[in-house]
Amino acid sequence: MLVSTKWLNEYVNTGGITPAELAEKITRSGIEVDSIIDRSHGMTNVVVGYVKECVKHPEADKLNICQVDVGEEVTQIICGAPNVAEGQKVIVARPGAVLPGGMKIKKAKLRGEESNGMICSLQELGIEGKLVAKAYAEGIYVLPEGAVPGESALPLLGLDDTVLEFDLTPNRSDALSMLGVAYEVAAILSEEIHLPKIDYKTSEVKAEDMLKLRVDAPDVNPMYVAKVVKNVKIAESPLWLQNYLMAAGVRPHNNVVDITNYVLMEYGQPLHAFDYDRLETGEIVVRHALEGEKITTLDEVERTLQPHHLVITNGQQPVALAGVMGGANSEVHDGTTTVVIESAYFAGSSVRQTSKDVGLRSDASTRFEKGVDPNRVLEAAERAAQLMSDIAGGEVLANSVLFDELDKTAERITISPDYINSRLGMKISMDEMLTILERLRIPTQAINGQLVIDAPTRRQDLRIKEDIIEEIARMHGYDEIPKTLPITESTPGGLTPYQAKRRIVRQYLEGAGLDQAITYSLTSKEQAQAYALETAPVTELLMPMSEERSVLRQSLVPHLLEVATYNVARRIDSVALYETGSVFLGMEEDGLPREVEHVAAVMTGKWVDHAWQGETKKVDFFVLKGIVEGMMNRLGLADRLSFEQSVVDGMHPGRTATILLNGERIGLIGQIHPTEQKKRDLKETYVMEMNLKQVLTVATEDLIYVPVPRFPSISRDIALVVSTVTSAGALESVIRQAGGKLLKDVKLFDLYEGENVEEGKKSLAFSLTYFDPERTLTDEEVVKVHDKVLNALTEANAQLRG
Known part of the structure; x- marks a missing residue:
């Protein structure tokens, strides 16, 4: 909302205070002033x-x-x-x-x-x-x-003016009008408010003699006012009117249209002007649209309507979309001589649905959606009629054509001063409370120690006791609320073990060259369970922003792939990202989604790129696997980690593994399936996702440092011929189990397939390290243990390669 201080001064005296000081006072009272705009821009000459x-x-x-x-x-x-x-x-x-x-x-x-x-x-x-x-x-x-x-x-030109830009919260629809702002400023400054005086001459002819009205949808249009003005002269608006509109962010058109926009900004009540002769029938019928019915709106776009859309018709065809925009077939033009002024109360839900369906949002629809003042519907029409008489030389017909079934009863709220003070932690006297409510022009009586309040209909946000407490608090001054520290035993701050471990995970991944990403928790139904480690009933939003953000995710990978695609499309060919965040797996007993924290990563492009040395290395499976192993080593879980080849939808069938911790599945790692890569315009892309909550809640032993060993270790290398489907991890497990206490380390250092190895077989070479911290091992001791390892491998169908 743009508020011209020059226009505002017509309703309330702000003299003696600068626009900056006024903005500060308004902000402190609860409406944030986003910016102060000097329309003169310092111009002179x-x-x-x-x-x-x-x-x-x-x-x-x-x-x-x-x-x-x-x-x-x-x-x-x-x-x-x-x-x-x-x-x-x-x-x-x-x-x-x-x-x-x-x-x-x-x-x-x-x-x-x-x-x-x-x-x-x-x-x-x-x-x-x-x-x-x-x-x-x-x-x-x-x-x-x-x-x-x-x-x-x-x-x-009205450029000797300062405009305040308000950042309004949805509940303060009253401040979407100059009069609403005037009420607020008058209360802040303890000034009188000067409302427009409506007084004009009317014709002896009655409006109902020229115009008939029928409302067929009173549930969504409980009040409709029509005024008829004859002999108007279409011309440019007076400069003062154009200046006020431009200051409010509205483009001037002609005097009649400008008057409806002026009253919209002044009263917050949307109006519309019809050319009476273009109505043709002398009748207005408000009804729901017919299936497939069409209307061309003022923006020259033809729109197809649905049965739940409310339309204004001439009894035969639509001439306006109720509360959204008028139709081109009844538009005021240079030859217009008789105008019908429409002022109505349309249900916000109906206007919101229509506006959303046709993709059209206007100043009028915004105000109807948030709620207009029922008691200003007729008053705004009268104000517009007065201005058309004064500015456009019109002759206003007597009376109004009126349909009125609208409840205009004020909301009654009864509250005690003690209740207010107990909620605010303050001691404000009843007299001061009455003074504040009087400044706000909120009718209040003190009856038997209670405040009996009839909330004015212009304040649609005043419904419950807490609303009144807020009004008193903000006008008394939030700065006046006493500052107290809670009385409690102080405890030292610090991270929980879980938080400390999560920080280790993030630091390690960033140290490994990955950047942190933060993506939406909301996704589409199609993507919700893609790559999920665990699936559960999908949690759907009741009112989603769009179909693409309609359910809660069950995996972090799909959104990370979207981020990778976004970056690659902008010529960032090497992407390495990670995310720690929640996935949502069904519902808890309390009805809230069950949140489980995961960690995921996506990598594509080059891992090493030293142009000067001519050294480059593309990301592959083992790069990401190494990062996972290093992270788990930092957490003290490397000896419990293992990998097992697996098949997962959307992943490469030969380059995908399940991540196991203590033999239990906690994640997946591998390459995205080539068809998925092609669909996303990605080259070789590798992803990882793990159940971080499961990892970080595993108990680990304290790290115990030992002296540097004084005794030498002994290494033995073995080359094994096994089936191509046998994993190195399975053989490593066999070796470790057979090696006992003396076997300290096992490393795979070679994989060979080709000449001298029969088809369907591969050669794996391991380096085994034997060590005793208390003494030097003899060859006989090492041979004895090593033979046990070889026998175990033979039983596992591994042949020693000669």
Whole structure:
């Protein structure tokens, strides 16, 4: 919401306080002021000019030589605007002026002719192009006849103004209007509020004689007001009206449309103006749309409607989408002479659904969705009729065509001062509470020590006791709430063992070259269980943002692959990312999703890239496996870790393994299936996911340091011929079990398939280290243990290679 302080001053006196001070007070009272916008941008030397003469430049077809009266003199200015002409009042930036964007105006020569300044468009004065009336979008701005040459143009254009940008929370829909803001500011400053006085002459002809009304959907349209104004003259709005609209972020069109927008911003009540003659039938019928019915809205887009959409019709065809946008077939145009003003109360849920379905959001729909004041529906229509009489020369027909089944009863809230003070931890007297509520213009009576409050309908957010407590607290001042420390025994802070281990995991992965990613917990139904280590009933959102974010994930891998695809598409060919986050597996007994923390990683591209040394290494399975082993070693779990070849949907069938801890499945690791890689435009990509909660809750023994051994170790190498389906991990387990206490280490150092090894077989070479910390081993002791290892391997169908 953009609030012009100049416009605001028409309703409440803010004199004696700067816009910055006002913004600070408003923010401290509960409505955040996002920014303070000086519309003048510090401009000076921008004046009104009168074009006394305008002739073509002899050396340039698109330039004009203008003789401009700037009050103190007539000066020559070269102008290239297509709409400049003799007899116009224009905006002139004199030499020495500095315009928004840093443009400095100096005397210059253009194609040999002197130019002493610049004739300006509104865009050159810092007004956004989308807010400039279409008639002046491509050229200079023409001022009204009453503008006086030589006077500053900034006050005339409303640029001697400061705009406050509000960041409103959804509950404060009352501040989506200038009057709502005025009520708030008047309460903050303890000032009176001056509401518009509505007074105009009416015709002897009654509106109901020209217009009939029928509402067929009172459940979503309980109130509809129509005013009829004859003999209007369509023209540009007065400059003050255009200035206020542009300050509020609204583009001026013509006097009738501008009046409806002005009242929208003033009262927060959306209005619409129909051309009476284009209605053709002299009738308005509010109903639900027919299946497949179409309407072309004011933005010239044809929209197909559904039966739950509410439409305004002329009894035959739709002429407006209720609460969203009018139809092109009833639009006010230059030839309009009779206007029907619509002011209605539409249910927010109906407007929200229609707006979402047709993909159209407007200032009107925003206000209907949040809730408008039932008691301003008729008042806003009367205000618009008054302005059309004053500005457009219209003749307002007597009475209104009215349908009214709307409950306008104020919400009654009864609360005791003691209850308020107990919730705030303060001691505010009842008299002060009454004063605060009076400043807020909230009708209140003190009855038997209780505050009996009739919440005004303009404040749709006042429904329960806590709402009143908030009003009193914010107006009393949040800074006045006493600061107290909790009375409790202090305990030293620190990380839990689980948190400390999780930090180790993150530090190790980052030290290994992976960057942390944080992805959405929400995903699509198709991706929810992809690559999941464990599946459970999917948790669906009741009101999802989109189908792509409609359920809770059960794996971290799909989103990490999306991140990898996003980066690769932007020429970041080498990606190494990890994430620690929750997956959601069914429901707990309390009805909340069961959260389990996982860790996952994705790697693609190069792992080593030393261009100077000419050394490169692509990511492969063993790179990621090594990172997992190193991480588990840091956690003291390396001796309990093992890998087992497996087949997983979406993974490469020959390059995928299950990660086991103490023989129990805790994760998966491997290459994405080539078809998945192609679909995501990725090269070889490897992923890992582990149940981090399961890993970090495993009990580990304290690390015990031992002296550097004084006795030598003895190594033996063996080469084994086994079936290609036999895993090295299985053989390592056999070796360790047979080697007993003297076998301290086993390492695989060679894999060979090819010549001298029969088909279907492979050769694996291991290095075995034997060691006793108390003495030097003899050859006989080592041979004895080593023979046990060889016998165990033979029983496991491994042949010693000669």
